Amino acid sequence: MFVANKRLISFVSNEIFSFNYTSRFSFRRKINLFPKFCRYKTVLGSENTEIVERTDESEIPVQNIRNFSIIAHVDHGKSTLADRFLEITGAIAKESGESQVLDRLQVERERGITVKAQSASLKYVMNNTEYMLNLIDTPGHVDFSNEVSRSLATCQGVILLVDANQGVQAQTVANFFLAFSNDITIIPVLNKIDLKNAEPERVSEQLNTLFDINKDDILKVSAKLGTGVEDVLKAVINRVPPPSVNRDASFRALLFDSWYDRYRGVILLVYITDGMLQTGDEIASIHTQKCYEVKSLGLLRPEEEPCHKLLAGQVGFVTCNMRTTEEAQIGDTLHHKKQKVDSLHGFKPLKPMVFAGVYPMDQSQHTSLRSAIEKLVLNDSAVTVTIDSSWTVALGHGWRLGFLGLLHMEVFNQRLDQEYDAQAVITAPSVTYKAKLKGEKNIKRYGRSEISFSNPVYFPDPTIVEEFLEPMVMGTIITPDSYLGPIMSLCIEHRGVQQNSKNIDNHRVMLQYLMPLNEIVIDFYNQLKSVSSGYASFDYEEYDYVSSKLIKLSILLNGIPVDELSTIVHISKASVMGRRMCLKLKEIIPRQLIQIAIQAAVGGKIVARETLKPFRKDVTAKLYGGDVTRKMKLLKRQAEGKKKMKMVANIELPRETFIDVLKR
Numbered sequence: 001m002f003v004a005n006k007r008l009i010s011f012v013s014n015e016i017f018s019f020n021y022t023s024r025f026s027f028r029r030k031i032n033l034f035p036k037f038c039r040y041k042t043v044l045g046s047e048n049t050e051i052v053e054r055t056d057e058s059e060i061p062v063q064n065i066r067n068f069s070i071i072a073h074v075d076h077g078k079s080t081l082a083d084r085f086l087e088i089t090g091a092i093a094k095e096s097g098e099s100q101v102l103d104r105l106q107v108e109r110e111r112g113i114t115v116k117a118q119s120a121s122l123k124y125v126m127n128n129t130e131y132m133l134n135l136i137d138t139p140g141h142v143d144f145s146n147e148v149s150r151s152l153a154t155c156q157g158v159i160l161l162v163d164a165n166q167g168v169q170a171q172t173v174a175n176f177f178l179a180f181s182n183d184i185t186i187i188p189v190l191n192k193i194d195l196k197n198a199e200p201e202r203v204s205e206q207l208n209t210l211f212d213i214n215k216d217d218i219l220k221v222s223a224k225l226g227t228g229v230e231d232v233l234k235a236v237i238n239r240v241p242p243p244s245v246n247r248d249a250s251f252r253a254l255l256f257d258s259w260y261d262r263y264r265g266v267i268l269l270v271y272i273t274d275g276m277l278q279t280g281d282e283i284a285s286i287h288t289q290k291c292y293e294v295k296s297l298g299l300l301r302p303e304e305e306p307c308h309k310l311l312a313g314q315v316g317f318v319t320c321n322m323r324t325t326e327e328a329q330i331g332d333t334l335h336h337k338k339q340k341v342d343s344l345h346g347f348k349p350l351k352p353m354v355f356a357g358v359y360p361m362d363q364s365q366h367t368s369l370r371s372a373i374e375k376l377v378l379n380d381s382a383v384t385v386t387i388d389s390s391w392t393v394a395l396g397h398g399w400r401l402g403f404l405g406l407l408h409m410e411v412f413n414q415r416l417d418q419e420y421d422a423q424a425v426i427t428a429p430s431v432t433y434k435a436k437l438k439g440e441k442n443i444k445r446y447g448r449s450e451i452s453f454s455n456p457v458y459f460p461d462p463t464i465v466e467e468f469l470e471p472m473v474m475g476t477i478i479t480p481d482s483y484l485g486p487i488m489s490l491c492i493e494h495r496g497v498q499q500n501s502k503n504i505d506n507h508r509v510m511l512q513y514l515m516p517l518n519e520i521v522i523d524f525y526n527q528l529k530s531v532s533s534g535y536a537s538f539d540y541e542e543y544d545y546v547s548s549k550l551i552k553l554s555i556l557l558n559g560i561p562v563d564e565l566s567t568i569v570h571i572s573k574a575s576v577m578g579r580r581m582c583l584k585l586k587e588i589i590p591r592q593l594i595q596i597a598i599q600a601a602v603g604g605k606i607v608a609r610e611t612l613k614p615f616r617k618d619v620t621a622k623l624y625g626g627d628v629t630r631k632m633k634l635l636k637r638q639a640e641g642k643k644k645m646k647m648v649a650n651i652e653l654p655r656e657t658f659i660d661v662l663k664r
């Protein structure tokens with residue numbers, strides 16, 4: 001958490017507003033005079049696409065390579081700008097009508113957000129010289145910031161894209177400091193200048209006030225219409241330095257992404273930092289010490305394009321008959337089997353913030369769900385899996401997974417369903433709490449004086465606990481000043497304590513709140529959007545653990561405690577939360593043949609109760625005679641719907657209940 005802490009310290013001491021960052025590195029890097037135009041040979045195709053080579057990329061000298069990412073707040077237009085880059089460089093046809101080409105996952109298209117960084121190697125000719133531009137489009141939402149930090153490990157430059165209408169948002173601030181602390185060249189670009197309400201001058205002023213960015217260095221574009229986009233590509237070539245790599249040294253590469261292909265096994269996305277790699281080479285992993293033969297190599301353009309060799313400075317994919325997902329450790333260094341090298345710096349992955357139990361819909365799907373989780377984790381390295389088979393009466397054997405936030409968790413669940421046809425029940429998410437134990441006897445029993453737990457099932461008996469501790473975060477909110485009142489009330493309601501506030505221009509304020517992580521993981525972002533009509537933005541980073549009065553709020557269905565629905569809350573919230581959960585459960589549990597008593601309890605004391613009346617849904621009620629097959633069809637559909645329910649305490653619960661119960 002070096003980066004985050006660094007940001008935090010500077011923020012707390014109010015220094016971020018006075019960074020003299022131009023002194024550390026300048027936007028106005030000298031334009032290098034690159035070698036003249038190089039010609040590329042084309043090898044005629046063969047039947048075997050694995051070895052077909054259309055272009056010999058090895059002839060592109062290192063100084064003609066640029067590795068860069070687009071970083072921005074959610075919806076500021078990263079994927080749209082990437083589309084224009086793909087069109088200008090001929091990777092996709094202008095008239096193809098495709099949009100958000102790099103958002104390939106179904107979940108990305110359905111939700112309209114990027115959740116996975118995607119790369120594309122693009123060719124662009126400037127001043128008669130051909131360049132290879134390795135572009136990485138990154139997600140904007142805070143829950144996927146791991147993808148951003150992973151991408152930055154391979155880049156020498158970033159395009160910091162800011163919506164000229166919305167201006168600087170919380171994620172813009174976070175992204176700027178992430179790039180800044182990694183000493184990466186930043187190209188500031190204002191997007192959406194075609195909008196009637198765009199205020200490029202005002203937003204330029206914000207960038208200058210907050211980050212000391214020279215207004216003359218800011219480019220203005222409309223990614224939608226393509227205005228000014230080509231100038232951005234030129235700026236990438238002129239301002240971003242080529243990778244500093246050594247093609248004469250022994251081969252070394254950073255493994256920074258991977259995914260699973262049913263036929264080829266694990267596919268590795270690597271950034272080659274030294275030497276070169278050819279098909280047939282024997283490579284080894286520093287982390288696992290295992291060796292592999294390289295079967296195929298290629299570039300993503302963004303479609304896979306096979307090639308014979310990859311050289312230092314390039315980003316490409318490797319297949320090498322890697323079969324199990326544990327072998328691909330993101331951040332690992334690969335090298336030639338016989339040539340020992342030092343491990344690369346890699347990057348520090350973010351720690352998961354929320355944990356939840358994941359269970360198969362029924363135990364017969366245990367093996368298939370496990371294999372689906374393993375494959376998906378390969379493509380989403382921010383998820384941690386504890387295969388400790390946490391067992392519960394209602395849900396059977398499962399796993400405890402760690403995520404960066406609730407959206408991350410929901411997206412993971414959706415991807416399991418859509419990409420691997422694996423339906424899982426996910427329990428209510430929780431953060432990791434700590435408890436300091438009382439007395440020698442208890443310390444001896446646990447073998448330590450402090451225990452950590454995220455699962456409410458393991459909430460320790462309060463009589464043996466000296467003090468509970470909960471994790472805090474430093475939240476940054478940027479909002480128009482007209483919403484200050486409702487936002488401050490919302491933060492106080494979520495036990496936030498204001499640390500800082502600063503006007504970033506005449507209308508916008510940046511606030512900083514110290515808040516319990518538990519209060520923001522579930523629904524805070526949506527509530528903030530709703531009280532600010534969508535204008536406020538939010539970002540947070542890890543802080544520390546502080547002493548807190550925590551209790552376990554249990555939920556009982558017809559008198560039977562359902563551990564999967566229980567949650568850990570601050571004592572001041574027990575009855576409000578209990579009432580809210582009971583009401584919500586009444587809303588989401590479908591009426592059943594029996595009456596259901598929904599109760600919330602702390603210790604032995606009931607703090608809230610709701611009753612769900614019995615009901616039998618007759619799906620055929622609307623049918624008046626007619627063909628019997630119509631009746632059968634309706635009953636079949638009802639039976640299929642029921643399959644998606646989970647029997648808990650003899651009551652059928654929709655599988656989303658465990659998460660939805662915590663939302664407002």
Ligand SMILES: Nc1nc2c(ncn2[C@@H]2O[C@H](COP(=O)(O)OP(=O)(O)OP(=O)(O)O)[C@@H](O)[C@H]2O)c(=O)[nH]1
Nearest residue numbers: 074075076077078079080113114140192222223224
């Ligand atoms: N008017 C206008 N709209 C734009 C422009 N660029 C992007 N948009 C729109 O802004 C919305 C968000 O664009 P995306 O490219 O998906 O934004 P993003 O930053 O990739 O979003 P995330 O990946 O979810 O963070 C889309 O509806 C785009 O059509 C622009 O230059 N002008």
